[in-house]
Amino acid sequence: MAVTTNKRRSFLLLLALLVSAAAGLLFTSGASAHAAYESSSPAFGEVLSDSPTEISISFTQEIFRRQGANAITLTHADSGLDVSLGDPLIDNDDRHVMTASVEDVLEPGRYIVAWTNLSAEDGDADSGTYPFYVAREPTAAEVGEDRRTAAELLILYPEDEVAESDEQATPQRTPTVVRSEPSDAVSPGVGPIIWLAVGGLAALVLVGALGFHVGNRRRSF
CATH class of the missing domain: 1.10.287 (Helix Hairpins)
Structure with missing residues (x-):
């Protein structure tokens, strides 16, 4: 027994x-199943000479169209003032991409892009931020903050990405948007x-x- x-x-x-x-x-x-940040224009930490005309973010999953579920905002970090943007649009040809037009000419300074989205693949919501600069370089303190933001997004800081690419490079002998935004009919699953x-x-x-x-x-x- x-x-x-x-x-x-x-x-x-x-x-x-x-x-x-x-x-x-x-x-x-x-x-790990979210429509996470993959790339953007302006790029993470990019220093622009002129004001951009739009903000475009590419995510790791397709975005689900639902009223109020997806958003892009832009803040002038130096003054704390919000910048006017157009409504966020999901690319009909590539639904990984969400874009918003910049309505104003941006003054020199540091800018913070914030977004929220809803994945069409698993129904999970995600959000995050990333910086870029207009007509000025980042300070040492801003670089430190940007590095922490990159770590939160699970991406490499731009300078680290360039260094890693240089290390991996092997020497060679011979150098040789649609305005209408319909909602999806079915819920994400x-x-x-x-x-x-x-x-x-x-x-x-x-x-x-x-x-x-x-x-x-x-x-x-």
């Missing part, structure tokens, strides 16, 4: 471990990759549990 009880406990322990591992993998996948992961992990748990249970039953006869 004690042997049977020990086998049952071992079976339940294995099942709990498999379920915990599956849940951990799913949580990790879900935690969980992406197919996540559903495949759920199904695969569930199958793994089931097969592992059944295999262990059947093996113990055979040993008991």
Whole structure:
């Protein structure tokens, strides 16, 4: 009787471990599933000689059109004043890209772009900020702040990106927008990759549990 009880406990322990591992993998996948910042124009930390006419941000996932879910704002960091922008538009040809026109001529200084979005692939919301400069270089303090912002976005600071590219370069012997913004008809859902992961992990748990249970039953006869 004690042997049977020990086998049952071992079976339940294995099942709990498999379920915990599956849940951990799913949580990790879900935690990183956002339409995160990928690139922009003006670029992160870019120093412009002239005022830009628009702000364009490219994200890692397609954006879902829903009233009030997506926004771009621009602030003159030196004065704290907001800059007038047009309504954010999602590119019909590439829905990773969201753009807003700049209505005013920007004075020299540091500018902070802020955005919010809703992923069309998994329904998750995301937000963030990034800086650029007009007609002046960043101060040492601003560079430090920009580096922290880059780390939050999980991207390289521009100077670090150039240095890494130089290190990876190998020497060669011979140098050789549409204004109308309709809303999407359906709600965003969980992406197919996540559903495949759920199904695969569930199958793994089931097969592992059944295999262990059947093996113990055979040993008991």
